[in-house]
Amino acid sequence: MLLSDIINQLVTMDKCLKKDKVAFIRIDINSPIVNGKIIDDFRIRAHTVTLRLALDAGLKVVVLAHQGRPGQDDFTSLELHKPLLEKYLERPIKFVDDVIGPEARKQIKELKGGEILLLENVRMLSEEVIEKVPEAQAETMLVRKLAPLGDYFIFDGFAVAHRSQPSVVGFPIVMPSCMGYVFEKELRALATVFEKRGKGVTLIAGGAKIPDTLKAIEQLLKNGLVETVAVGGLVGFVFAVAKYGVVNNLLRQEIEKGGFLPYIDKARYILDKYGSQIHTPIDFAINRNGRIDIDIYSLTQVPLDIGRSTIIQFKEIIRQSDIVIFSGPMGYIEDEKFAMGTIELLRAGADRNLILGGGHTIFAAEKAGVISKAFHVSTGGRAFIQTIGGEEMPAVKALLISAKKFWA
Numbered sequence: 001m002l003l004s005d006i007i008n009q010l011v012t013m014d015k016c017l018k019k020d021k022v023a024f025i026r027i028d029i030n031s032p033i034v035n036g037k038i039i040d041d042f043r044i045r046a047h048t049v050t051l052r053l054a055l056d057a058g059l060k061v062v063v064l065a066h067q068g069r070p071g072q073d074d075f076t077s078l079e080l081h082k083p084l085l086e087k088y089l090e091r092p093i094k095f096v097d098d099v100i101g102p103e104a105r106k107q108i109k110e111l112k113g114g115e116i117l118l119l120e121n122v123r124m125l126s127e128e129v130i131e132k133v134p135e136a137q138a139e140t141m142l143v144r145k146l147a148p149l150g151d152y153f154i155f156d157g158f159a160v161a162h163r164s165q166p167s168v169v170g171f172p173i174v175m176p177s178c179m180g181y182v183f184e185k186e187l188r189a190l191a192t193v194f195e196k197r198g199k200g201v202t203l204i205a206g207g208a209k210i211p212d213t214l215k216a217i218e219q220l221l222k223n224g225l226v227e228t229v230a231v232g233g234l235v236g237f238v239f240a241v242a243k244y245g246v247v248n249n250l251l252r253q254e255i256e257k258g259g260f261l262p263y264i265d266k267a268r269y270i271l272d273k274y275g276s277q278i279h280t281p282i283d284f285a286i287n288r289n290g291r292i293d294i295d296i297y298s299l300t301q302v303p304l305d306i307g308r309s310t311i312i313q314f315k316e317i318i319r320q321s322d323i324v325i326f327s328g329p330m331g332y333i334e335d336e337k338f339a340m341g342t343i344e345l346l347r348a349g350a351d352r353n354l355i356l357g358g359g360h361t362i363f364a365a366e367k368a369g370v371i372s373k374a375f376h377v378s379t380g381g382r383a384f385i386q387t388i389g390g391e392e393m394p395a396v397k398a399l400l401i402s403a404k405k406f407w408a
């Protein structure tokens with residue numbers, strides 16, 4: 001089914017905007033944290049639009065969200081996110097360091113219309129990180145304890161839409177649910193890409209998510225949804241080795257370090273089938289007392305960016321495109337010298353209809369000054385690449401069930 005047809009079957013947020021009703025809103029404010037500080041608040045800013053709509057309508061808003069994964073350094077309390085949410089919402093919000101316990105439930109019951117309560121990191125509940133089908137997630141403690149206290153579930157967290165977790169897919173099975181503003185906007189932007197049926201659509205794919213990105217590239221080409229693909233970043237290493245063989249052992253070793261050797265065969269398979277549509281880097285930049293460009297046969301160090309000739313070639317591809325989807329940087333953007341490939345391509349893309357996604361890609365786009373010029377900036381990383389690859393998102397599946405069950 002076409003994405004636009006799926007969107008038409010889902011319920012829009014306006015149906016849930018009823019004064020004094022209790023709405024659980026699942027957002028994704030998972031943010032990069034360094035030394036205990038949030039260093040990029042793009043997702044927090046994005047979701048305030050949805051929250052403001054809900055509050056202005058007089059809903060009693062209960063926010064569900066996560067940060068990090070248990071056991072990781074960035075697995076923190078959402079108390080850290082509260083001041084930023086307050087800053088962008090321009091109103092106080094309540095926070096409770098509890099998700100389903102008596103204190104959380106008491107505070108939900110005490111909410112007044114137009115008030116907002118942020119619950120603690122939902123992944124503090126061990127059941128949250130276990131993926132199961134929506135019907136099974138409706139039986140979790142989270143859903144059983146909270147759903148009876150609410151009237152609606154609004155799903156807005158596009159970046160977590162690919163996870164079949166309780167806070168994503170459990171509620172729509174037991175209560176009327178709808179798409180949040182951000183989520184709907186994401187789906188509609190991607191639907192416009194699919195409507196072009198590939199004509200003039202180019203994917204610029206880089207970054208480090210090798211399995212997801214290769215899968216998306218294959219799906220997009222197989223379904224004729226993109227005309228051209230240009231690869232850089234670590235994804236580009238895999239395609240370069242697949243195309244040129246072991247021209248330089250360095251690239252192969254770098255791929256092996258990440259455990260991605262099997263993906264060279266996968267890239268070779270994709271190139272065999274769709275080779276004329278895929279452009280791989282012909283030169284790279286390395287660090288030799290500064291940035292120097294070097295052709296693929298002469299590499300002496302692991303490359304940190306695509307080279308100048310590749311940049312020129314990829315810019316020409318972009319110039320001939322109507323829509324440019326950008327997912328994953330071309331190089332090591334954390335160092336300004338090697339952000340050049342990514343920044344130049346993003347700037348070229350901004351003259352077309354540019355759709356971009358992924359935390360690092362957005363970081364580079366902010367540096368390149370193209371955020372405001374882009375047609376769409378996705379809040380998703382993996383969810384973005386998987387959706388453009390045509391995979392069914394568990395969140396969408398659950399919302400479809402809810403639409404049939406409660407809104408038909």
Ligand SMILES: Nc1ncnc2c1ncn2[C@@H]1O[C@H](COP(=O)(O)OP(=O)(O)O)[C@@H](O)[C@H]1O
Binds near residue numbers: 208327359362
């Ligand atoms: N040539 C390269 N050398 C080292 N790191 C690279 C290179 N190309 C890309 N990267 C790294 O890939 C990471 C971004 O990949 P990814 O997480 O897939 O992007 P996004 O967050 O935009 O989805 C960045 O940390 C970037 O430095």
Ligand SMILES: O=C(OP(=O)(O)O)[C@H](O)COP(=O)(O)O
Binds near residue numbers: 163358359
């Ligand atoms: O940041 C996220 O995804 P991303 O790393 O693909 O951008 C989401 O919050 C999902 O997080 P998860 O990959 O820990 O489930």
